[in-house]
Amino acid sequence: MNFKASKNQYQNMIYNKSGNSGLKLPAISLGLWHNFGSVDNFDNAKAMLLQAFDLGITHFDLANNYGPNPGSAETTLRKVLKRELQSYRNELVISTKAGYGMWPGPYGDFGSKKYLVSSLDDSLKRLGLEYVDIFYHHRPDPNTPLEETMRTLDLFVRQGKALYVGISNYSANETKLASQILNDLGTPCLINQSSYSMFNRSIEDSLLNVCEQEGIGIMAFMPLQQGLLTDKYINGIPANSRAAGGSPFLNQNDINESKVNKIKALTAIAQNREQNLAQMAIAWVLRHKAVTSALIGASRPSQIIDNVKALSNLNFTEYELNNIENILTT
Numbered sequence: 053m054n055f056k057a058s059k060n061q062y063q064n065m066i067y068n069k070s071g072n073s074g075l076k077l078p079a080i081s082l083g084l085w086h087n088f089g090s091v092d093n094f095d096n097a098k099a100m101l102l103q104a105f106d107l108g109i110t111h112f113d114l115a116n117n118y119g120p121n122p123g124s125a126e127t128t129l130r131k132v133l134k135r136e137l138q139s140y141r142n143e144l145v146i147s148t149k150a151g152y153g154m155w156p157g158p159y160g161d162f163g164s165k166k167y168l169v170s171s172l173d174d175s176l177k178r179l180g181l182e183y184v185d186i187f188y189h190h191r192p193d194p195n196t197p198l199e200e201t202m203r204t205l206d207l208f209v210r211q212g213k214a215l216y217v218g219i220s221n222y223s224a225n226e227t228k229l230a231s232q233i234l235n236d237l238g239t240p241c242l243i244n245q246s247s248y249s250m251f252n253r254s255i256e257d258s259l260l261n262v263c264e265q266e267g268i269g270i271m272a273f274m275p276l277q278q279g280l281l282t283d284k285y286i287n288g289i290p291a292n293s294r295a296a297g298g299s300p301f302l303n304q305n306d307i308n309e310s311k312v313n314k315i316k317a318l319t320a321i322a323q324n325r326e327q328n329l330a331q332m333a334i335a336w337v338l339r340h341k342a343v344t345s346a347l348i349g350a351s352r353p354s355q356i357i358d359n360v361k362a363l364s365n366l367n368f369t370e371y372e373l374n375n376i377e378n379i380l381t382t
């Protein structure tokens with residue numbers, strides 16, 4: 053049965069132009085890193101995708117290796133696209149990436165043309181698509197000339213396999229170099245996908261400025277620091293949380309007393325803004341004009357509904373920002 057989106061689907065979402073490009077991305081995008089693999093509940097994954105789209109989240113972010121098992125998040129999306137969202141392809145921005153280990157041997161990792169070409173072909177098959185809207189190089193490769201990697205991104209656009217290209221986990225300097233090469237090739241870098249949250253502010257050192265100067269948007273991934281920047285860990289570690297679920301990326305040791313104290317203090321500020329902490333954390337990354345979109349994850353549809361409400365209060369007073377700064381820096 054084909055899904056039918058609500059009439060007011062686009063009413064409450066904000067769409068930001070990505071850098072100097074013509075592509076508008078939703079202020080909140082949904083990533084399929086966790087909870088969309090073959091080991092996860094398909095009906096829940098489908099419900100999250102449909103809920104997100106119905107709230108105007110037009111952008112779904114994937115990578116070749118998202119699962120587990122690697123590749124299976126792309127297969128999950130193919131099933132939902134085919135059964136529910138086929139008629140909405142033109143209203144969706146779908147991205148994938150390659151750059152981390154995907155298959156054994158010397159051609160299944162990093163940034164060679166050999167790896168990237170095979171990987172995107174595999175991703176398109178798993179997704180059941182002729183093209184992705186954005187293809188990212190997932191991480192810099194110290195052993196492949198940057199020209200080779202960027203030429204391959206340019207090739208994908210010329211072949212029509214990707215409409216736009218981006219980079220992820222590139223430093224400020226690497227971003228500058230990549231952007232110059234892509235500009236020379238005539239395929240400007242659309243977006244830089246980087247981790248950014250109240251608990252991880254490294255992009256403030258120089259990447260934010262470089263992206264602004266180069267006309268590149270920023271896709272701020274992990275704005276909730278995998279769920280830490282919500283009210284979920286205030287009273288311990290709930291059984292149905294990522295930290296309790298055996299994720300290799302978040303475990304009980306990441307949640308200590310000093311973090312919880314900060315979470316409590318931040319929650320008090322959020323409450324004064326009539327938001328919960330998750331909503332304030334999303335609004336906080338979006339306060340920079342270089343940030344095009346906050347790339348969230350979710351484990352259930354209700355979290356997506358909750359997080360989109362962040363958009364009803366994106367403004368911060370100087371007083372609030374100073375208080376947040378004090379909490380984060382002490």
Ligand SMILES: NC(=O)c1ccc[n+]([C@@H]2O[C@H](COP(=O)([O-])OP(=O)(O)OC[C@H]3O[C@@H](n4cnc5c(N)ncnc54)[C@H](OP(=O)(O)O)[C@@H]3O)[C@@H](O)[C@H]2O)c1
Nearest residue numbers: 083084085273274276277278279282293294348349350351
């Ligand atoms: N380019 C890269 O290298 C890279 C790396 C990492 C991620 N990413 C991208 O970023 C996306 C998001 O990453 P992430 O999932 O770590 O992001 P996140 O938004 O920081 O964390 C998402 C997790 O927080 C919890 N959560 C979300 N909303 C909540 C709410 N309202 N209340 C309570 N808990 C809430 C859920 O965890 P529970 O399971 O605990 O409920 C959810 O799975 C990924 O899917 C991927 O697309 C990219």
